[in-house]
Amino acid sequence: MQVTIRSLLTACLVSSALLGMGNEASAAAKSVQEQKAEEACVVDPRGEILSLSCASCHGTDGKSVGIIPSFYGKSPEYLEAALKDFRSGTRYSTVMIRHAKGYSDEEIRLIAQYFGTVWQNNK
């Protein structure tokens, strides 16, 4: 995982350098650019890409049409706590424990943030 993130950052920095954002810009501007590149690379798209697969069981955006529980409209705090409880086994599950164990604390936070807000954009 660390390898992935570090390499991604490398890729981000290389790409921003190639885009000509780095070299001639002033030191201050450069660090802002870099920060933006890091944010764009790591924060935003990761929450989305980590979350998309959940919909296969829970329905698009977490809005279930079947017997698997819906979590559409739940808050980030609720979702983060639920995923951590599944992961630790303090909350019983048939399958969620096996999924939740695939995500770090940070990833759970990103997922909770994504689903905890995606429904607000649909309004």
Next chain:
Amino acid sequence: MSQNISRRDFNKLLVSGVAGSALGLFGMARPAFAAQNRIVVIGGGFGGASAAKYLKKLDPSMSVTLVEPKAIFYTCPFSNWVLGGMKTMEDIGQTYTILKNKYGVNVIADTATGIDTVKSTVTLKSGKVLNYDRLIVSPGIDFKWNAIEGYSESVSNSSMPHAYQAGPQTVRLQKQLLAMKDGGTVLMCPPGNPFRCPPGPYERASLIAHYLKEKKPKSKIIILDAKDKFSKQGLFKKGWERLYPGMIEWRSGATGGKITGVNASSMSVMTEFGTEKGDVINIIPPQQAGKIAFDAGLTDASGWCPINPITFESIIQPGIHVIGDAAIAGAMPKSGFAASSQGKVVAASIIRLCQGKVPAPPSLVNTCYSLLGPGYGVSVAGVYKLTSAGIVEIPGSGGLTPMDADDDHLNEEAMFARGWYNNIVQDIWG
């Protein structure tokens, strides 16, 4: 990407693969920031329809064309339930109306017959030519028709169906089961790895047994397997003993399961140990990537398509992304869930690439539910990440329904299997 790569190579891969194609360094002919973001998707199954829907859902400004000849797509998932008499063909038919009308996907009912990688065009059977900035190919599987002596497409369409692409094949196998006499023998012959849906043949044996137990209890099922072990084996064998004692016999490749040929007129199959006769014979032949992948030069010597695991872009043909069963996706099995997960990752990645941004590292998931009886479900789950060893399962995650799961748990999983189906088809086609 199945072989290990060093960390330095991995870094290079990320830099050249992601940053490279983001910047258009891959084919110089390909503009980095495509003026129109025209995406063409070949195949409206689990992978292709997921990619098409999520491209439009995540960025409605994308121009997305989906090419699929079938007006109704019958899902392989739950086709075994049809054989068991628990679902109808109507229940498992999906259409493209909502993708077209609600999401604005341009759905073309046609077959892609050629891909021109220099001109970036796809030619259709009707003669129509489509231009693309990026192409997604999700054609599923084809069968290796010459692998089993005496077995051919025409034999599969008459006496010995494969029922491994759902539709008329499923109906044919079901009719044969309905027509079989009580006390008959069903022969099932699954292939070696890799193949579509590793637990599929064993779920099928279970649900055929469910049907036979109710209607034709003197009958039996013999599985002549090319393999020496199979997916969820312990869970299946335990379930078979509990639900269908004495009804299902499984022979491994090493103990005479491997078949060498079939004889359609005498309804028999040849193994290394002799000949077996069956009243119903279900041959599941060895497989390879769908034909268009071969025609477009996307396959390697294995018969499947090697891809850059970040964006699923072909490592042979830049600008073409291959997903689903046709792709070599590291530790991921060939499943509908996996194909859909890949379709979404590709959609998100392509949107980033079209915006001139670097895609996020992929996060991929699979779960295969299998039903052994109406109230008896088991599953295998996997969460996958990209590491320097390619797409691998995250240690400690995923895995099987516990061997000691109690009846309540098995019943819940059977219900969640139905819930999964309802949601995944809604998420893809609804």
